[in-house]
Amino acid sequence: MKSIKNELLNGKILLSDGGWGTYLYAKGLQMGDCPELWNETHRSDVLEIAKTYIDAGADMIETNSFGGSKIKLAQYNLEDRTYELNKLAAEVSREAAGDSKLVIGSVGPTGKFLMTGEVTEEELYESFKIQIEGLRDGGVDAICIETFYDTQEAVIAVNAAKENTDIEVITTFTFDKAVDGSYNTMMGVKPAEMAETIADAGVDIFGTNCGNGFEGMIEIVKEIRKTNSDLPILVHANAGLPIEEGGKIIYPDSPERMAELTPQLIEAGANIIGGCCGTSPEHIRAIRAVIDKINL
Numbered sequence: 001m002k003s004i005k006n007e008l009l010n011g012k013i014l015l016s017d018g019g020w021g022t023y024l025y026a027k028g029l030q031m032g033d034c035p036e037l038w039n040e041t042h043r044s045d046v047l048e049i050a051k052t053y054i055d056a057g058a059d060m061i062e063t064n065s066f067g068g069s070k071i072k073l074a075q076y077n078l079e080d081r082t083y084e085l086n087k088l089a090a091e092v093s094r095e096a097a098g099d100s101k102l103v104i105g106s107v108g109p110t111g112k113f114l115m116t117g118e119v120t121e122e123e124l125y126e127s128f129k130i131q132i133e134g135l136r137d138g139g140v141d142a143i144c145i146e147t148f149y150d151t152q153e154a155v156i157a158v159n160a161a162k163e164n165t166d167i168e169v170i171t172t173f174t175f176d177k178a179v180d181g182s183y184n185t186m187m188g189v190k191p192a193e194m195a196e197t198i199a200d201a202g203v204d205i206f207g208t209n210c211g212n213g214f215e216g217m218i219e220i221v222k223e224i225r226k227t228n229s230d231l232p233i234l235v236h237a238n239a240g241l242p243i244e245e246g247g248k249i250i251y252p253d254s255p256e257r258m259a260e261l262t263p264q265l266i267e268a269g270a271n272i273i274g275g276c277c278g279t280s281p282e283h284i285r286a287i288r289a290v291i292d293k294i295n296l
């Protein structure tokens, strides 16, 4: 088992992968389908996505398990298969990554809110625990708790990872820019507040994903860096802010644009860089070229 923190020693910058959701839809996933079931029914398609990102130069790839919590899978009546589908997700990405590249197990929020009482802390913990055990047994190098907005739910997921695995834990939140220019999650959590709470919970790496292109991420990373913690920062950025064009959602930032902004993101304090919605293997390849020059 490799340590991401060790790989980052001496200021080395690591490259993560690009978006999975849009890629799965491009391969034929339909609205209303369960993406995690594809680890079984469309294994070769999932493997191809993972391999394409490795071929593009990623040092680490995610797993097709973002919606793999027991609570999310219950929407498809697949809650009894939570462990199994997550284990499959990890095995597919591990096959693509081999022994030389890292696999980070994706864990997304459940979509249920503690605040409104629709779910209890115990239910959340159990839901994440089974998912994380599947990812662990499928061979991931780290758990990546991502796209979170509520610190309470995130801390429960972090605890489920720390108490049931020996591997590193990454946690990233999604922020939107408010009219006053500040960044907040949909629950009103600011980047510095996230960073402090999540560092206290004992994560190894924290950061931000989705919701912004590199421009917004540069500002968010600066805010995280203002806190006391010196943990490594991971950024999975969208290819810019989505715009609607002829009834279709377009992500405007080209691979060249993301490559151009990469040095500023590193300057702000990012240690691991990758993509989220709208990013493709071409984006990852373009960022690879920039990172290679910086790592020299």
Ligand SMILES: [Zn+2]
Pocket (backbone or CB within 6 Å): 209, 210, 211, 238, 276, 277
């Ligand atoms: Zn995204």
